[in-house]
Amino acid sequence: MPTYIYGKLTKSKFYTPHRTYSHKTSFPQKMHINKYLPCVLDDSNNLQVFYNSAVFNSFLTIEEEEVYKLFSKDNKTTITKTKIEPNTLYTFKVIEETNSLRICEIFKYDINWVGKHTTGKIKHQKKKNEIITPIGKGECVLQNNKHNKQVSAILWKIKDDKMFFVEIDNPVKDAIEVTVDTVRENFLMVSNENIKGIVFTNEINEYDDIKRKKKTIKVYVKEELLGFYIFEILSAININDYIEAKVVKKLDNKYTLEYQTYSGFINTTNMDQFMSNNNKAMTIKGRIINIKDGEFELSQVQNISVPFDAVVSESEEIEEDEELECSGTLMDLLASIKRYTEDKKYKEVRELYYKHINTLNSTDKDNLSLVYCNFLQYTTSDTTDLIKEMKKVVGHCSDKFLDKVGSVSDNFEVIEFCYKKKLSRELYTKYIDMCYKLGKKITDYNYMDVAVDYIYKYEDTPRIKTEKIIGNIKPGWIKYIENETQDYKRILFRRVVNMDWKVGDMKEWYRMWMQYEKENNGNVDEVRTRAKEFVESIKNKQ
Known part of the structure; x- marks a missing residue:
């Protein structure tokens, strides 16, 4: 069975x-x-x-x-x-x-079947907990150590006419201490009474010792699943730590933030356009500059990155008066820039860059220039000076360089510079994305289809805005129709076939309209009639 x-x-x-x-x-x-x-x-x-x-x-x-x-x-x-x-x-x-x-x-889960929600009373027992519900009783997996007599639950298993339930709507919210029960190849199985879960980690040897000594580790919930959790190790936060925090809410003069289980904020006056859209949540990368009453304050900074998985070896700190020694290979140059980054030694890095840039091949020039531009964003507070220097750098690089530096930057002025210097769909997408996130006025609609998608994503009255800018641009009209409601699509199709298009475009519009009417059980005859009239008008002109 x-x-x-x-x-x-x-x-x-x-x-x-x-x-x-x-x-x-x-x-x-x-x-x-x-x-x-x-x-x-x-x-x-x-x-x-x-x-x-x-x-x-x-x-x-x-x-x-x-x-x-x-x-x-x-x-x-x-x-x-x-x-x-x-x-x-x-x-x-x-x-x-x-x-x-x-x-x-x-299926609406309106019969007694796995997945059905219910409520019931818990009977706590030594080895297992039982729940009594209107649809039956059975063993219940609890998701918290806070013992509620009345709980919400889901029927998750039916075996040999026996029912098995799991508690819901009572998740762990704070960081907790857990015991390491099992150490596997790349994850740990952990528990704290009713609370069970896994922790993904590559540091298996370290946790073998923790398990052996029956020590606990502190974790927080990364993902809640039925009856168990995916945890991550909770790390302490300290001033000068670099973190990526989730934006919870935007207030008048600051963003409230979350990092692991910690709360924090960043003043909007500190913003230097370094926000990223990480998965589903808006995030801000920065350095912790203060911790008070358990709340951290973040200051945004640019990260310097080494491209293409280049491995930079650790080196001893350079004394203030130590002369720069570099062999001129790309790896040595990257290592030297990394050593200078923490102290923001702009003069030394600039001299290093211009001394060696013309000795490298085209690919290495792009790689070194990308790291140098990231260094400039980290060290240069004046945007005018930053862009001025980047204009000089571009002259040493290939046509692909602007795409590279624009794709890895989160600085609005840099992205805008790259896009306007080299018009490309990828750079325009990043440019308009940053404009909307930062409340910048948009006047450039070179890629109308991309623009219309963003208008419908962010604008309160997207139809009005689209009508103002769309003109007679076919990709824009396609996106306009795609983003509109089902009933309004038909109105737009009627309008678009009355506009002045090439014959090939008109055929495509009628094909798209016909497909829409068929999919929505609409007025196919109207499309056929209009299309026939169009074909006749073309014949009469010949």
Whole structure:
């Protein structure tokens, strides 16, 4: 008899409260996988993502008029009349079935099945905790050591008519001490009473000793999963530490920040346009300049980076009056710049750069110039002087250099300089992204399709703004239509086919409009009629 379990599915793993399963399920190439759903363990304890059951997982294969055909494990024709998105996994419930047809609806967890939310009372026992709920009772995995009698829970496993639950909505929020239970190749299994999780690390030997001596380590929650956590080691913060903090909120004169479990802030007057969009959260990189009452204050700085994985050896500090000695190889030059960086020895680095830049090949010139420009951003407070010096540097470099320095910089003036010096889509995308993040006025719309995407991402009235700038630019109109609501798309198609375009462009507009009407069960006849009139008008002109 199969066992039904609920957890988080990724392309190769399935995470549940008791263990993580590996699987080799084949998915369509563009499928969005990362989500919670029910799966099955067969008699051999192998995980099945797709299976035959009254409740099952599937995805769209063919979309027809008001009918959506689904993938089915047994190849029976399986459909739903609910509109669903392509490349997306759904869980369905069978509502009607014949020998040749299966009709389904999206599962709403409205029956007693794995994944159903409930509430209940906890009975604490020595070896396990039991929960009593309106849908049944069974063992319950708790997610915290704060013992609540009444908890929210999810039914995560059904095996041999037995139910297994996991507590939700009561996560660990603060840093905690945990014991190292198991040391694996690249992660630790840790616990603190009910709280269990893993810590990814490469320092395995160090934690073998900690486990042996039964010491604890302090961690904070990086990700909350059902019944367990992914932790990271909590490190103490000190003045002069360089960190990357998450922006929590923007106030009138400062940003409030989070780093691990610490709270902090940065004054907006300190901002020098060094923000980055890291994954989903806006972050700021900088140096801690003060810690008071547990709150840190951050000051932004530029990081100097060595490109292309160049390994720079550690060297002894150079005394103030020590003369520069350098062999002139790229590696030696990079090492010398690194030694000078901490004390911001601008004069020495500048002399080093101009002494050796013309002795290098084209690739090494770009590499050295990239590091030199990063050094300039770190040491030069005057933007005018910074750009003036960069203009000189560009003269020594290849055509690819501006793309390189613009792509790694987080300084607005540098990005703007690189873009205006070399118009490219990549640099424009970074330029307009920084403009919106920093509240800069935008007057450049050379890449209209990119601009329209950002207008719809950031503007309160994107339609008005787009109408003002779009003109007769085809890529901009394509993005305008893509970003608009379903009903307004039709209005835009009607407008766009009445504009003055080349014959090839007009054919493409009608093709796009026809595709839209077919996908949305719209007025296909109107498109055919208009397209026919257009073809006739072309013939009459010939």
